[in-house]
Amino acid sequence: MKQIWGILAAATIVSLAPPAFADVKAGVDAWQQGDYDKAVGAWRPLAQAGDPDAQFNMGQAYKLGRGVKADMAVALDWYRKARAQGHIRAEDNLGLLMFQQGDRAGALPYLQRSAARGEPRAQYIVGTALFNGDLAPKDWPRAYALMNRASAAGLAQATASLKQMDKYVPAEQREQGLVMARDMGSKEVTALADANSRTSATPVAREGPPPLATATLPPPPDAEKPASSKISDRTAAGKTAVRTAEPPKAAKGGAWRVQLGAFSEEGRAQALWSSLRGKVSGLSAYQLFLVKGGAVTRLQAGPLASSADAARLCSAIKAAGADCMPRKM
Template sequence: MRWMNAMMRKLALATALLAIAVPAPAQSVKAGIDAWQRADYPAAVAIWRPLAEADDADAAFNLGQAYRLGRGVPINLAAAQTWLERAARKGHVDAQTTLGLLLFDTGNRVGGMRWLRSAAEQGEPRALLIYGTALFNGDGVARDPVLAYAYVSRAAAQGLAPAKTTLAEMDQLIPLDQRQNGVALARSKAAPVKVASVKPGPAMKPVKTPPKLSLAVPAKVPAIAATGAWRVQLGAFAKRASAEALFNTLSGSAKLAGRQPYYVAVGAITRLQAGPYASRAEAAAACAGLLGLPCFPVPAK
């Protein structure tokens, strides 16, 4: 009997050790998204980190977003850049766009434009609009109105509202023959957007596009008293009325709460700016929450 009890104890111990030795199955990116949507940001980060370290592009993109937004981890733009770049190098289009905007907003315009161009060439509408606007203005890249019109046309064709507005302004500023060349170029380059897919796990349906972290803001934002020597520039327009209409559309955003519009005339163009912001970093953070717009910080004049 003693012999049998000893054997049972050994068997129980071996079973317990085996259970400890077997690693828990890795959770999916989708599990992290579910946690994020429950506002359980630390849990989402804990799920995504090992997946990102194993070179899952979707997990790396989401982890980069968490560091950029400061959810589940402290805000750390350097860490955000690291994870976004890991995803971007694997062809993750949303990561390329977000990384391009982050680099552009933090002063690395050359690097930012390189990633935005990569995403634009794959048909990402926000990147098409921003890179196309830069081509039109000659902002960080050589000015090319034909290619600019092609890029913005492709963004507008995908239904991006700011692109439609920008394209209407370009119609007033670019000669007909150049616009026709731009349309022909846009048609020749048009192709489905390439995106990284999420691999389905147990009880998870496949999805066609990588998950995007919500940047939704409350419908009502309390007014704040804003001061500072920085603004954000939101676009350039042939007509002041178009600039005013865009600001009226955006004025309910949390990033523009308490800010006022500035309509800066430069020749025949009206630049829409909003502010003030206390620092360049604060203005850059506002732009980061206004994805889809050619937004960047500018000093108040």
């Protein structure tokens, strides 16, 4: 049977460079105000000079066709340049866009690293590949684990695929997958914290992601029918569901915060905070910080006791469609 893949739409992400790069910040302000030509004009010379945040932003501009004519090949080139300098969001977007453009085999290494950091769209793609034995050797326990992680992050496609997997993956392999999924959750925190420690980029501000196309995960040609009621009686909403970790508790006097974006208008930061409080369980327990620097207001929350706690909170925030990065104060 022909494999059917969901086409994942990458979120609209704009990166804000460290304050020293005033032109990058000016470009972000212009972008947020809808002046895309001005934003691209500010970023282009810095990108050509090698600034990874500006390179990432140029990739976004060409992918979305804002300020320039949409050109996926040029977007990929800018993402590759930024990724080569350790820009994590560039690597995430590079893998997703390569996959969407048909270079699935070339995208797989990037998607695997993104999946290890907890990127749910990458987890969905890699999990589908492992289930179908497409691009990678078939591995149903790991496929089930990755699909559980993506579903727990709120990706509707993954939840639908899990229900189909329950019809074909034997109970023993599903149990193995659940154990893997819990182990993946702890490793994602470490991988994300390590990635954040190796990049100079400050948090990115993300617009709401466009809806994801509905995915269909067909059974592979040699899939076995459910062997007994012992399998069919266990649903994804029951015993096979992954238990998602609660966000870490706020720590009085902790040295860590999470940064959710930088904005030219304080009202936009307040609006994002209000929106996220309704989407992220436990976020309202944290203190809101609006850190002003020049014409920019940075939205932060905390305090948290450690980098691991900050990374865990970021994972929950990212699952709600916003971007996030731990910051030590």
